[in-house]
Amino acid sequence: MTDPQRAAPARQLTLEPIGYVRCALATKVEAARQPRARASGGAEGRIELLPGRNFEHALCDLPAWQYIWVLYWFDRNDGWRPKVLPPRSRSGRKGVFATRSPHRPNPLGLSAVKLERVDGLTLHVSEVDMLDGTPVLDIKPYVAYTDAIADAGGGWLTNADAPRDPIREFEVLWDDVAAEQAAWVEARTGLPLRERATTALALGPEPQPYRRIRRERMGFTLCVKDWRLRFGVDGRSVRVATVESGVRKAELARLDEVNAELTLHRAFCEQWP
Numbered sequence: 137m138t139d140p141q142r143a144a145p146a147r148q149l150t151l152e153p154i155g156y157v158r159c160a161l162a163t164k165v166e167a168a169r170q171p172r173a174r175a176s177g178g179a180e181g182r183i184e185l186l187p188g189r190n191f192e193h194a195l196c197d198l199p200a201w202q203y204i205w206v207l208y209w210f211d212r213n214d215g216w217r218p219k220v221l222p223p224r225s226r227s228g229r230k231g232v233f234a235t236r237s238p239h240r241p242n243p244l245g246l247s248a249v250k251l252e253r254v255d256g257l258t259l260h261v262s263e264v265d266m267l268d269g270t271p272v273l274d275i276k277p278y279v280a281y282t283d284a285i286a287d288a289g290g291g292w293l294t295n296a297d298a299p300r301d302p303i304r305e306f307e308v309l310w311d312d313v314a315a316e317q318a319a320w321v322e323a324r325t326g327l328p329l330r331e332r333a334t335t336a337l338a339l340g341p342e343p344q345p346y347r348r349i350r351r352e353r354m355g356f357t358l359c360v361k362d363w364r365l366r367f368g369v370d371g372r373s374v375r376v377a378t379v380e381s382g383v384r385k386a387e388l389a390r391l392d393e394v395n396a397e398l399t400l401h402r403a404f405c406e407q408w409p
Contacts, residue, residue, distance in 0.1 A: 151209070151273055153186070153209070153271035153272060153273060154185055154186060154189070154191065154272055154273065154274065154275070155183050155184050155185035155186050155191075155257070155271075155272045156183070156184055156269055156270065156271060156272060157181060157182075157183055157206075157208070157264070157266045157267065157268060157269065157270040157272060158181055158182050158183070158184055158268060158269075159179045159180065159181025159182070159264050159266065159267070159268050160179055160180075160181070160268065161179050161181075161264070161265075161266070161267050161268055162267065162268055163267070179262075179264045179265075180252075180260075180261070180262045180264065181261055181262075181264040181266075181268075182258050182259060182260050182261060183206065183258070183259040183261060183272055183275070184257065184258050185257040185258070185259070185272075186257075187257060191257055192256070192257065195254055195257070195259075198251070198254060198259075198275070198277065199251070199253065199254045201251060201277040201278065202250065202251060202278075203248050203249065203250055203251060203277075203278035203280075204248070204249060204251050204259075204261075204275055204276065204277055204278055205246060205247070205248055205275070205276040205277070205278055205283075206245075206246070206247050206248075206249055206261075206266070206272060206274075206275055207244065207245070207246055207272070207273045207274040207275075207276075208244070208245045208246075208247070208266060208270050208271060208272050208273055209243060209244065209245070209270065209271045209273060210238040210239075210240070210243035210244070210245050210270075211243070211269070211270060211271055212238075212267065213238050213239055213243050215239070216232065216239045216240050216241050216243070217232060217237070217239040218231065218232055219231055219232065220232050220235055220237040220239055222235045222236070222237060225292070227292070230292060234291060234292060244273070245266065245270075247264070247265055247266060248263075248278050248283075249261040249262065249263050249264055250262045250263045259275070305338040305339065306337060306338050306339070306340055306341065306369075306372050306373065306374050307338075307372060307373045307374070308333075308334045308337045308338050308373075308374045308376065309373060309374065309375045309376070310330065310375075310376045311375065311376065311377050311378070313377075313378060313408075314365070314376040314377055314378050314379055315330070317378065317379035317404075317408060318330040318333070318379055320404065320407065321363060321379065321404070324400060325400070327360075327361060327363075329360055329363060329379070332360050333358055333360055333365050333376065336348075336349070336358060336360075337349075337358060337367065337374045337376070338374075341356055341367065341369045341374050343356070348360070352366075355367060355368045355369075355377070356368070356369065359382060361382075362381070362382040362383055362397070362401070363379055363380070363381065363382055364379070364380040364381070364382045365378070365379050365380075366378045366379075366380065378408075380408075381401040381404050381405055383397075383398065383401045388401060388402055388405060
């Protein structure tokens, strides 16, 4: 009988990117969570394959497929965690192999994205949950009759501690002042604040460090970049009451500090003191 402690060491495997993802998602908190399960979907983007490697021939016949699997490298992660806290967990941490967490021993990602069209070495895709600059390792067609398993079950997402409907979302409502404030920020920064906040809150209002939600003495706060959104919860409804600057008042008051970001936040605070 083989002693597992004396097993042969694992071989070194060499992987090289075949291309890179290009999209508007720059940080981990911006990435969509299970975009196919969400009405809003993921981002639009493209996969740019590297030239000079005969990939033009490798792409033959791919445009006939509506969806593709993309294998990629989670290049923004250092190290891994044996247990993680997924956004949908209602019963504590889970073993990383029972989750889709990017914090893995080998940081490999797998996403199904919609293939819109192929132009030369560029694949135009939608429903993207990857970040800009993500290294792509391989592309395969999504074959519906074999890849979709209707009776596969839902694991811990459907156990007694989880919601009965794991993808039933919260209704996100916006008070008039919050909607006006979000529109003000969007018009001056290009940040899709309302869309991003709605996407995060629809998953649930429970305090979750990954989604930057915390409980306050009066309600909850969601952080989106340098903005703070105050909201309350009533049953399955989340109501966003106000948007606030996340820059500290002491920093805003420093007259010797002048830059575009501070000027923006100062103007916001003057508009909504």
